[in-house]
Amino acid sequence: MVSTFSAEQKYRLPELLSDIRLLDLLELSGTTVRASQLLNLSQPTVSRRYRALADDFGLRRDPRSIKRCRYGSTNAMRLLRLGCRAHRLGAGVARIGTDLLHWHLLAGCDWLLPVPVHFRPACEWAELVRQGVLDGAVVSGLELNANPGVDVTGLRLVELGSIAVTLGVQGHTEPIRPSQLNAVLVPHRGQAPGLHRALLNRGLKLRSVGNSCITPQHWLQRLADGGAAMPLDPACCAPHTWAEQLVSIPLTSELHSQVWLVLPKGDGLPGVLAQTLEALQGHPALRGQGDS
Numbered sequence: 001m002v003s004t005f006s007a008e009q010k011y012r013l014p015e016l017l018s019d020i021r022l023l024d025l026l027e028l029s030g031t032t033v034r035a036s037q038l039l040n041l042s043q044p045t046v047s048r049r050y051r052a053l054a055d056d057f058g059l060r061r062d063p064r065s066i067k068r069c070r071y072g073s074t075n076a077m078r079l080l081r082l083g084c085r086a087h088r089l090g091a092g093v094a095r096i097g098t099d100l101l102h103w104h105l106l107a108g109c110d111w112l113l114p115v116p117v118h119f120r121p122a123c124e125w126a127e128l129v130r131q132g133v134l135d136g137a138v139v140s141g142l143e144l145n146a147n148p149g150v151d152v153t154g155l156r157l158v159e160l161g162s163i164a165v166t167l168g169v170q171g172h173t174e175p176i177r178p179s180q181l182n183a184v185l186v187p188h189r190g191q192a193p194g195l196h197r198a199l200l201n202r203g204l205k206l207r208s209v210g211n212s213c214i215t216p217q218h219w220l221q222r223l224a225d226g227g228a229a230m231p232l233d234p235a236c237c238a239p240h241t242w243a244e245q246l247v248s249i250p251l252t253s254e255l256h257s258q259v260w261l262v263l264p265k266g267d268g269l270p271g272v273l274a275q276t277l278e279a280l281q282g283h284p285a286l287r288g289q290g291d292s
Contacts, residue, residue, distance in 0.1 A: 006110055006114075007093040007094075007110060007111050007112055007113045007114075008113055008114055010091075010092075010093065011088070011091050011093045011113065012091075014087070017083075017084050017087065019049060019052075019053055020080055020081060020084050021039075021084070022035065022039060022046060022049055022050070022053075023050065023053055023059075023071060023077075024081070024084075024095075024133045025038050025039060025116075026046070026050060026071045027069055027070060027071050027128065027133050028097065028115055028116050028118065028128075028133065028134075029116045029118075029214075030070075030116075030118070030211070030214075032046045032047050032050070034116065034214070038116070050071065054071075054072060057072075057074050057076060057077050058072075058074055059071065059072025059073065059074065059077065060072045067123050067124070067127060067151075068127055068131075069127065069128070069131055069133065073131050078131050078132060081131055081132030081133060082132040084132065085132045085135055085264075088113070088135065089135065089270040089271075089272055089273065090270075092111060092271065092272050093111055093112065093113050093272060094111065094112055094113065094135040094136065094272045094273060094276060095112070095113050095115050095133075095134050095135045095136075096109075096112050096115065096134065096135060096136045096137065096138065096276060097115045097118070097120075097125065097128060097134045097136075097137045097138070098115075098117065098137060098138035098139075099117060099118060099119040099120065099140070099187075099192070100117050100119065100216060100219060100232075101119075101140060101163075101165070101195070101231060101232060101233065101257075102138045102139075102140065102163070102233075102259060103117050103216070103242070104233065104235060104236045104241060104242075104243075104285065105138055105163075105259070105280060105283055105285060105286070106138065106280075107241070108279075109276060109279055111272055111275065111276075112276070115134070116214065116215075117214065117215060117216065118214060119187035119188075119191040119192045120191055121143060121146075121147060121190065121191060121192075121193065122139055122140075122143040122144045122146070122147040122150045123147050123149075123150045123151065125137040125139050125262055126150050126151060126152060126155055126262060127151075129155060129262050129263070129264060130151075130153070130154050130155060130264075135263075135264070135273060136261055136262060136263045136264075136273060136276065137261070137262045138160075138259060138260070138261055138262075138280070139259075139260045139261075139262055140192075140194060140195070140257050140258075140259065140260075141159075141162070141194075141257050141258030141259065141260060142192075142194030142195050142197075142198055142257045142258075143192060143193070143194040143195070144194075144258075144260060145194055146193040146194035146197060147193070147194075152262075154264065154265050155262055155263065155264065155265055156262075156263045156264065156265045156266075157260050157261070157262055157263075158260065158261045158263065158277060159258060159259075159260055160259045160260065160261055160280050160281060160283075160286055161258070161259055161281075161283075161286035161287055161288060162256045162257060162258045162259060162286065162287050162288070163233040163235070163256070163257055163259055163285060163286065163287070164233060164234060164254070164255070164256055164287070165195075165198070165231050165232070165233065165251070165255040165256065165257055166231070166232065166233070166234050166248045166249060166250050166251060166255075167181070167184060167229035167230065167231060167232070167248070167249050167250075167251065168223070168229055168230050168231075168232040168236070168237065168243055168246035168247070168248055168249075169181070169223070169228075169229045169246060169247050169249060170220070170223040170224060170245060170246055170247075171224075176249055177249070177252075178202075178204060178229075178249065178251060178252060179203075179252075181204075181205075181227065181228060181229050182205070182207075182227035182228050183205045183206060183207035183227070183228050183229075184199055184204045184205065184206050184207070184228065184229050184230065184231065185206075185207055185208075185209050185213075185219065185222055185223065185228050185229065185230045186199065186206045186207070186208060186209065186230075186231065187208065187209065187213075188208050188209075188210065188211060189208065191211075195231060198255055198257075199231065199255075202251055202252065202253050202255065203252075204251075207228065209222055216242040216243070220242075220243075220245070220246075223246070229249070230246075232246070232248070233285060234248035235284075235285035236248075256287070259280075259286060261276075261277060261280060263277070
């Protein structure tokens with residue numbers, strides 16, 4: 001009989017590693033408020049435990065950093081995180097990060113631990129995998145092309161295929177053209193410069209949703225105001241998905257984004273990462289290579 005338990009329910013985190021998990025969720029969620037919600041702890045408790053870790057390991061917070069961990073890292077902390085990774089992977093679970101544009105590609109992978117959905121520049125995804133915060137990341141080729149100097153030391157990049165990027169709108173039953181939209185909602189330019197450039201090149205008016213718009217629910221609430229759209233893969237609009245209430249409208253000029261999986265480099269992939277790669281390579285939403 002196939003287990004119906006999620007990876008989070010099946011995986012028992014040793015108490016010894018709980019503070020590293022707290023630090024990782026701070027890094028992945030971005031604020032103590034969001035991390036406290038994910039951890040079911042009070043915000044003062046999360047802040048206090050972070051300060052203790054920062055004092056013990058010499059961590060320095062830099063909220064503007066995009067090339068290293070924003071809540072700080074040291075060589076000792078990286079080694080501890082790699083130990084946590086070894087424990088996760090040995091238990092048959094993994095942390096794979098991605099953004100809202102690619103989130104649907106990981107649906108159904110019940111061996112993956114939940115990770116906050118977040119738009120990030122390609123160099124930040126690479127650093128999170130290198131430091132051991134993530135075990136892998138599904139990254140847009142648009143962002144890799146916009147950041148040609150991404151440091152891939154110690155990493156392995158696997159091309160998976162491509163997705164079509166269209167626009168999702170809410171509350172429209174009649175056909176609508178992109179030119180009729182008030183704006184296309186997008187993440188902050190610093191988080192997704194490649195996506196910005198591709199949409200601007202197609203003559204669209206963009207409106208940043210700001211850093212507080214993170215979850216699918218946040219995006220759907222912004223769309224409910226009317227007159228705006230958001231970029232998505234039309235595969236997201238299938239029944240029982242987060243975007244099932246949206247209608248996909250094509251761009252006047254087709255846009256395809258190559259999709260890459262960023263993994264740690266090594267002689268062989270641990271079983272759970274090989275399983276993730278196999279599932280992504282066979283995903284029906286991924287097509288052959290397209291122009292970005």
